[in-house]
Amino acid sequence: MSDSLIVTEKLCKTYSSGGNQQHVLKNLDLTLQNGDFTVIMGASGSGKSTLLYALSGMDQPTLGSIIVNNQNISKLNQDQLALFRRKHCGFIFQHINLLDHMSVLDNILASGLLVSRDKKNVVKRAKELLLKVGLLEKDWGKFPSQLSGGEAQRVGIVRALINRPQIVFADEPTGALNSSSSDAVLDILSSFNEHGQSIVMVTHDLKTALRGNRVLYLRDGVICGDLSLDSYYNNNREQRQHQLQAFLNEMGW
Amino acid sequence: MKLWNLALSNMKGSRSSIISLFFMIMIASILLNVSLTIAIKMNTFFDNKFEQLQEPNINLLLDRSDEQQVYYDYIKQDPRVAASEREAVIWAAGRFSYGENDMSIGIAVQQAEQDRQLSPIKLVEQSSEPEVTNGIYVPYDFKLNAGYQLGDSFTLHIDDQSFHYTIAGFFESAMMGMHNTGILKFYLPEEQFIKLEEHTADHGVLYSIKLQDSGQITGFLNDFTGEFPDPPGRSASAPLFTTLDSDIVKSVGSMTINIITMILMAFALVIIAVALIVIQFRVSNHITEGMNNIGVLKALGYTSYQVMLSILLQFVIITLSAGVLGAAISYLVLPVFGSVVTTLSGLLWSKSFLPLINLISIALILLLIVLVVVMSSLRIFRLPPVVALRGGIITHNFKKNRFPLDKAKGPLQLLLACKTTLTNMKQNLMISVIVTAITFASVFSVVLYYNIGKDKTAFIHLVGAETSNIMLQITDAADYEQILTSLEQMEHMTKVAVLDMTSMKVDGQSFYMNMSDDYSKLNNQLVYEGRYPKYDNEIAVSWVVASALNKTIGDMVEVEAGELKSNYLITGLSQSISNLGQMTYITVSGAKQVLPHYEGTLLNLYIEGVDNTSFIQQLKAQFGHDITNIIDVTDTIQSQSKIYTSAVFTVMVTVLVITFLVVVLILYLVIKKMILQRKKELGVLRSLGYTTFQLMSQISLSFLPVVVLSVLLGGGLGAIYTNPLLSVLLTGAGVRNVQFIINIPLILFVCIALILLSYVISFLVSYGIKKITTRRLMIEE
Incomplete structure (x- = not known):
């Protein structure tokens, strides 16, 4: 049985604009387990991305606490959060966000060398991961503008994994990809999850959500549904799809 | 009206860069108004005073x-x-x-x-x-x-x-x-x-x-x-x-003022050039970033001319308002330079309102800025709406991955900074030109101050004074040879040189004539081409005299004193500011050809290891009856050069303060722009775990190579070209070859100070990213 990875207590996030306050997350109590592939779903504006950014230390909550490995990250300042992210988190973005002026390899090393000074080993791991996600040596010197969307997102995944993070946060990682590229990217994520990598992913796509073993449904800043599924590799995909479909129907999706 | 609205909306989006541009144009306007006012008033200042x-x-x-x-x-x-x-x-x-x-x-x-x-x-x-x-x-x-x-x-x-x-x-x-x-x-x-x-x-x-x-x-x-x-x-x-x-009187009084005016004007032009470069940069960026908007405007039916006009209008508004404010402020600054004129001439500088000069200054700046904006926005005419709507043609021309992180040696921050430097070459070129120009100006003003305010030797030589310690005038009746021998034998005396001056006619025109027993003894060697006369039939003349007589080295001239005339061969050309540069030089034996009874009477004494006052007492005790006058040259030079020191100090401070402001404004402008442009990238780096300090260091370091290179280039050019530039500036005053001391440690100090200043400013300006949260950095455009 997996142990607790992230625990939130009374987590709130409020945005203020022109005197108006918008409560995006409302008193969320949530526990995420180590090794899980957690999927966060919900309608547009339900607070999915806000929750993801709060859990990952990309943004600070307005109220409440977020405990990661017994460390309350809600009390950390920007720089402490940066140190937390580089040690514990990996990020995969919908718009990939590779650095335009760096090659594929440099994009990964810009993250890897930030944590480890052992350049030789970091470079070795980067190359191994690149090969693992199907990017051959001829692609390593390319710039992001010379890659297809799928290829770029695979670089994004390698970048997220280079520092062996405890958790990988993925914000609609296939949102900007075509169907075949999406499958390839999701296969990579599933494969890493199978090897014990914790993943928290935001999506509004049923097919993508099927990769998770836990699905949280958010509505108006509150978790109104929490579904546990078998592992993606347990060969009972049809049953899982029915389960998820029923859950989402119940949630009014 | 719609163009006006467009221009205003363009301005709203970039408040900080508009403010910095406003300040730069205002500074240029102040300098231009001040220098033009002084230059024009100086034309008639002395005549009016007379x-x-x-x-x-x-x-x-x-x-x-x-x-x-x-x-x-x-x-x-x-x-x-x-x-x-x-x-x-x-x-x-x-x-x-x-x-x-x-x-x-x-x-x-x-x-x-x-x-x-x-x-x-x-x-x-x-x-x-x-x-x-x-x-x-x-x-x-x-x-x-x-x-x-x-x-x-x-x-x-x-x-x-x-x-x-x-x-x-x-x-x-x-x-x-x-x-x-x-x-x-x-x-x-x-x-x-x-x-x-x-x-x-x-x-x-x-x-x-x-x-x-x-x-x-x-x-x-x-x-x-x-x-x-x-x-x-x-x-x-x-x-x-x-x-x-x-x-x-006019020549002596206006010489330094003219130099100061020229420096101010040159510096005003440097600032205008800086503003023009910034505007070019801004217009270019505005078009690139607003490509989509331009497409929309064109699709709505705006002509290219109207789109360009909307861009131009914002700069016209900024220039006019900054220009007018600068002209107004120049009236507050003018008394400072007016007092410099008063210090240098001893004559009161009167305040006056010169609207025509203000109009000319503003019109000049406006004209240059309009030209640059029009030139920079010409590409709007070549953009069909559909291309603009697609964001223009953006080609990625990454030929080489510079500083590959897997191979390049060095700390990560530095390598990332180097990558950024090479990515923003156009912007770096702009910074480079500006920093080089203002470093040159700073070095120029510091060298000027060093030579006029600190080690005055070169300046005093330029003015034409001999830097002996004591000048001794002996009576006509005294035994010249005996006194000379006794003087040379005195303790602490290093050398004695005769240097008299009188007026003689050379080829029928009156000029000042110097006479010395041995010109090689003099500290101030004014001949810059050829040599001083050695024999009694030789003469050296200043280039002003040579031009007036249409003669040069190797030609003969006829020298006339009283009723006697003699011919002399020109052996060298000299330069001097004093006496309108009209100087000639013959030896004591040469002088005897036309003044048979002449003996040297004005002796320059060079002493070491004793103070002037006690040595003067000693001279009085030893030669009392034979002396008509003793001058403490060191003291006199010190007191007379004081006025130049304060004037040049004012100029140096002005130039350095403006340099400081320009560095701050430029870096503020560029880094603000950079943060805006790289917001997403900075957000990504932050999400990867880079701290604010690391990102600030990266931004500051990315400017460092270009700043260091430009400062060194500007410093080098300053070291090499300050003297030639001064020679050009002082040609009218009788100088051909300025040999000011180029104090390399001082120049290095200025360069290092500028580099440190740039680094600190970059670091402080980039501190602005701290206020933005990681998520906002990424999601806001």
């Missing part, structure tokens, strides 16, 4: 015992003379305290109450007490540069006698009112004047001559000294007539 103070064109001074009725009769009868006056004065070599030093100079003491048509006394300040005991009226320069106040005691030393006075007033005078022309006048009330006359033997006469046309000065003086030459046997250093004319 008119206002009813000054004569020529002052002639001679010993009363030498006066003959024919001299003044000649003046009165000359048709070129519009008015003239003769006045009995005390005409002596005087010494007095001036600032922290003593000054030895020729003085003419006049009677205060006397009625005068020419140069009537014009008091700027006078004591409110009705009767000041032992009152004396001194030039206004004494208040400005020597720190005297009304009621201060003032001791005048003449012929080893001391006369004690109280300053009763300061007067303004163009002729003999400023020590840099070599003669000063003072006024004493009748009672004091008579008393002084009784106690000294230095009774003189002053002829003041106003000509019909100031262009006739040289002609009149040539004819007068030709008619009444120095009698044979008269000491060359004590001619019959000592002359001062308005051309010399």
Whole structure:
């Protein structure tokens, strides 16, 4: 049985604009387990991305606490959060966000060398991961503008994994990809999850959500549904799809 | 109206860059207005002052015992003379305290109450007490540069006698009112004047001559000294007539002011150039970033001309408002430079409103900016709406992955900074040009200050003064050879050099003639091409004289003194600021060809290991009877050069302050823009775990290579080209080859200070990213 990875207590996030306050997350109590592939779903504006950014230390909550490995990250300042992210988190973005002026390899090393000074080993791991996600040596010197969307997102995944993070946060990682590229990217994520990598992913796509073993449904800043599924590799995909479909129907999706 | 709205909406989006641009144009406007106002007012400043103070064109001074009725009769009868006056004065070599030093100079003491048509006394300040005991009226320069106040005691030393006075007033005078022309006048009330006359033997006469046309000065003086030459046997250093004319006064008074004006104007142009580069950068960015908007506007039916006009309009608004404000502020700044003019000329600078100059300055800046905006936005005309809507044609031309992280050596932050540097080449080029230009200007001003304010040797040499320690004038009756030998044998004496000056005719024109026993002994080597004369048939001339005579090295000239003439071969060309650059040089033996009885009378003494004052006492004790005058040269130079020091210091501070502001503004502008442009990238880096400090370091470091290279380039150019540039600036003043000391450690200090300043500014400006949360950095455009 997996142990607790992230625990939130009374987590709130409020945005203020022109005197108006918008409560995006409302008193969320949530526990995420180590090794899980957690999927966060919900309608547009339900607070999915806000929750993801709060859990990952990309943004600070307005109220409440977020405990990661017994460390309350809600009390950390920007720089402490940066140190937390580089040690514990990996990020995969919908718009990939590779650095335009760096090659594929440099994009990964810009993250890897930030944590480890052992350049030789970091470079070795980067190359191994690149090969693992199907990017051959001829692609390593390319710039992001010379890659297809799928290829770029695979670089994004390698970048997220280079520092062996405890958790990988993925914000609609296939949102900007075509169907075949999406499958390839999701296969990579599933494969890493199978090897014990914790993943928290935001999506509004049923097919993508099927990769998770836990699905949280958010509505108006509150978790109104929490579904546990078998592992993606347990060969009972049809049953899982029915389960998820029923859950989402119940949630009014 | 719609264009106006478009322009305003363009401006709203980039407040910080508009503010920095506004400041830069304002600074340029201030500098341009100040320098143009001074330049234009200086054209007529001296003429107006001469008119206002009813000054004569020529002052002639001679010993009363030498006066003959024919001299003044000649003046009165000359048709070129519009008015003239003769006045009995005390005409002596005087010494007095001036600032922290003593000054030895020729003085003419006049009677205060006397009625005068020419140069009537014009008091700027006078004591409110009705009767000041032992009152004396001194030039206004004494208040400005020597720190005297009304009621201060003032001791005048003449012929080893001391006369004690109280300053009763300061007067303004163009002729003999400023020590840099070599003669000063003072006024004493009748009672004091008579008393002084009784106690000294230095009774003189002053002829003041106003000509019909100031262009006739040289002609009149040539004819007068030709008619009444120095009698044979008269000491060359004590001619019959000592002359001062308005051309010399204007030249000496305006030289430094002109240099300062030129520096300010050049610096204003540098700032305008900086503003133009920034505008070009901004317009270019505006078009690239707003490509989509341009597409939309074009699709809506706006013509390319209208789109360009909307961009132009915002710069016109900024330029006009900054230009007008700059012109207004220039009136607050002008008194500072007005006081510099007053310090250098001893004449009061009057405030005046010159709207035409303001209009010209603003129009000039506006014209340049319109040109740059139009040139930079021409590509709008080549953009079809559909291409613009697609964001234009953006080609990625990454030929090489510079500083690959897997192979390049060095810390990660530095490598990432290097990547950023190479990615923003266009922007770096802009920074490079600007930083190079302002570093050059800073080095130029610092070198100028160092040579005029700190180590003055080169400047003093430029002015033409010999930097000996003591000048000794011996009587005509003294045994020259014996005194010279005794002097050379004195303890602490390193060398003795004869250097006399008189006036002689060369090929029929009057010029100043230097005479020395050995020019190689002099510290101040003014010949820059060829050599000084060594033999009695050789002569060196300044290039001003060479041009006037249309002669050069290797040509012969005829020198005439009194009734004797002799031919000399030109061996060298010299330069000098003093006496309008009209200098000639022959040897003592050469001088004897035309002045057979001439012996050197003015000796320059160079001493070491002893202070001037005690050595002067020693000289007096040893040669008392043979000496007519002793001058402490070190002290005199120190006191006379003070005015230049403060003037150049003002310029240096102005240039350095503006350099500081420009560096701050440029970096602020560029880094703000960079943060906006790289917001997403910075967000990604932050999400990867880079701290604010690391990102700030990265941004600051990315500017460092270009700043370091540009500062070194600007510093190098400053070191190499300051002297040639000064030579060009001073050509009009008689200088061809400026040899100012280029103090490399000082230049390095300026360069390092600029680099550190840039780094600190970049670091502080990039601190702005701290306020933005990681998520906002990524999601906001």
